[in-house]
Amino acid sequence: MISKTDDLLLVSQVVLFNSHKAFEQLVQKYQSPIRRFFLNLTFGDEPLSDDLAQETFIKVYLHLQSFKGAAGFSTWLFRVAYNVYYDYIRSSKPYLEADYEDVSPHAEAERPQTDCKMDVYESLKVLKSEERTAVLLFYMEDLPVEKISKVMNCPTGTVKSHLARGRDKLAEYFKGTGYEVNFG
Structure with missing residues (x-):
């Protein structure tokens, strides 16, 4: 199991050495929680959840150098996922939320x-x-x-x-x- 310190080490390896293997380890650790998060937000829409999770990890990879370490990596990752979801919602058809x-x-x-x-x-x-x-x-x-x-x-x-x-x-x-x- 990867610890929070290991997360920082893996992030450093990705940012400094462009280590695909280190990024793969981060993806393996967090893909299930991120996918589950999207699966619940999308009411069980598996294809959409998979697409949103993939987009999240692409954004994370492209912007990993912006991770400052002030919060834990998982917190930062869920923030990216949250933003990906709301970007999707904003770009899709407008809808009304009913109380x-x-x-x-x-x-x-x-x-x-x-x-x-x-x-x-x-x-x-x-x-x-x-x-x-x-x-x-x-x-x-x-x-x-x-x-x-x-x-x-x-x-x-x-x-x-x-x-x-x-x-x-x-x-x-x-x-x-x-x-x-x-x-x-």
Whole structure:
């Protein structure tokens, strides 16, 4: 397993010696978490998640010399991934985010219930994009609030608010679908 110190050593090797092998080790370590992050943000769209992950690692490779080491490499990497995702959103068709309260109560009955994974992806749709990002980084990627704050480039209090609103909306959603949920 590669430690944070090893991350810095690998980054240095890539920047100073253009070591493809060192970059490959970074990709191997982080490709699953980055792909999972995108998979959840895109509600399970695997081809799109793979494309966004690939674009993230290309950008990381091209701009690795801008990594200053003030935050951990993983924090910087997730920040790049977050920016790639929002660049994609901005470049795609404009869309309106609906608050959970705006969603028709009949919408749940209209959608087929196939499995638990689909329920999770459906539940993520009730969150605003900032809430969804904060919830995914906190619960799925196990990042602390301080790192999420750096990834999202917002104060820790804002991240905590996104998490609280996200938890409340998810609890309400799951309660409405018959699941027992405890985010404690």
